[in-house]
Amino acid sequence: MSAMTELSGGPALPQERRLVTEIPGPRSRELMARKQAAVADGVGTVMPVFAQAAGGGVLVDVDGNSLIDFGSGIAVTGVGNSAEAVVRRATEQLNRFTHTCAMVAPYEGYVEVCEELARLTPGDHAKKSVLVNSGAEAVENAVKIARYHTGRQAVVVFEHGYHGRTNLTMALTAKSMPYKHGFGPFAPEVYRVPMAYPYRWLTGPEHCAEEAAAQVIEHITKEVGPENTAAILVEPLLGEGGFIEPARGFLPRVARFAREHGIVFVADEIQSGFCRTGQWFACEDEGLVPDLITTAKGIAGGMPLAAVTGRAEIMDAAHVGGLGGTYGGNPVACAAALGAIETMRELDLPARARRIGEVMKPRLRALAEKYPLIGEVRGRGAMLAVELVRPGTTEPDAAATAAVAAACHNAGLLVLTCGTYGNVLRFLPPLVIGEDLLNEGLDVLEEALAQV
Structure with missing residues (x-):
């Protein structure tokens, strides 16, 4: 061994x-x-x-x-499939209790995970989180929060992007078969723009970042309206769409445009996060600091947990009771996440x-x-x-x-x-x-x- x-x-x-x-x-x-x-x-x-x-x-x-x-x-x-710290912490929590519902009787593990997310995610601004069960649920909550914060409805996503299998996240996802085929109609106010895909960019990879960013900005400006756009949602390194690395310079330009127009920039790090790309989060590769970041998959060593983490003023926009769910931030899953993060640091x-x-x-x-x-x-x-x-x-x-x-x-x-x-x-x-x-x-x- x-x-x-x-x-x-x-x-x-x-x-x-x-x-x-x-x-x-x-x-x-x-x-x-x-x-x-x-x-x-x-x-x-x-x-x-x-x-x-x-x-x-x-x-x-x-x-x-x-x-x-x-x-x-x-x-x-x-x-790993059964990392020692994950098993130990989850077992200890199982022996205490399996569930109370964090919205009914909260527990320290939920708070600890949110504190860790505030420490680990990019940016030194004040951050808060909400814990949910799956990546798709995290993306849906990110959209809800962005819409509430901005008072706008439109959400901009990218060709080749994947964001989940629920009704809204199917609308956000690009690929039809097997994810969307036969399951419509889908949620409205979703707009798709080009992805800077160097291998398949018609004028060559050297022009990809500049030309793709210009097309994205023109599309939002002319066809959606920045004043109508709540969020731009993107995977910093695409997952299901083909592990596409956006051409360097593309994402920083799109993020700057979002910032200039009060649009919430959301990084979907569900597949690329938690050390997978050689950094804690893939968006760190180009120094991106998203307003909101969605995480799941690697967060808890195999236990179902996901999160939206972001700027405190954006996360706090929704009214009390507007966020949450019966199983969101389950105590055993939270314990597993703390064990997974412990393992990531120690190793x-x-x-x-x-x-x-x-x-x-x-x-x-x-x-x-x-x-x-x-x-x-x-x-x-x-x-x-x-x-x-x-x-x-x-x-x-x-x-x-x-x-x-x-x-x-x-x-x-x-x-x-x-x-x-x-x-x-x-x-x-x-x-x-x-x-x-x-x-x-x-x-x-x-x-x-x-x-x-």
Whole structure:
């Protein structure tokens, strides 16, 4: 077992890839049949294996196969699947009480998490938070708060953006299938503007930031009206849309425009936050200080918790009783979040994410040189991706992407896909993974690319 796994706590699992059956094995196939009979078909499955244990950089299925984890439950288990501090604090809280409702009888853990968020998020201004259950719920509350604060209604979002599956967040999300198709009508007063996507910018990446920012500003000025715009909502490093890094200079220009016109600038850090990109939050890369920031996923080591954190005068705009929810800031989830943050500090997980990037990115670039199927390597820290295209073109190749992912799965490497065109392989290893597993996982990826 790697030293990093020992420090992170969790089950004493051998940190190795080990296949003892085909993928999926007989027990997983049996459980999948039960799932199909009892669970709605709309709940999909990326990899058809059922988990039995997980820790460090591996996931063990019910057939005894040990798989290398490059997914982290979609960027959730950055501190590991059962980090010692998360388990200890959550267990202690379970033994005290599981619920009172923070709006009925509050508890110290809720306040402590909000204090930590005020310390950790960018900016030295006074901040406050509200805790909720999911990323989509955090985004909805950010929009509510921005609208109340400004007295305006319009919300500006970006091409390729993803913000959730509720009715409002589906309207905010760009991609139709599978997130929006058939679920309308959607919430009104949502306006979509171009994203500075360097790889696909028609006049070339060197013009991307300036031209995209000009288009965004013109669209808001001419078609929405800055005086009507409550919020501009953006992922500083896009998640489901394809791990797109906006061209440098684009986001600061848009944020400055928002500030000049009294528009609330909201950073959606649900996938990119909590050390994932090599900083506590991705917006720090260009010195962005958002008015509001939404967080979830990596915040609590796998327990359901999310937050909106922002300028105190904006967060305090809503009337008493206007924010909250029965389970928001559940005490066990709050305890887990405090344990996760403790782990991030003690293990210096921002540095660990940067190291993961130092190991993975050169190897991914070498694969891009060898396999023209890879159009671009991008991302920061432990949030990396390759975009797959038809060789010699920029035409997205979703079929090849699915085939590479399936080959990885069959060989014991859990990878995820994403992207507006379904042609991006994304890599989100736990920040506590050992370097030997990182390199072995990249070996498996190369074998899968060779097959395709």
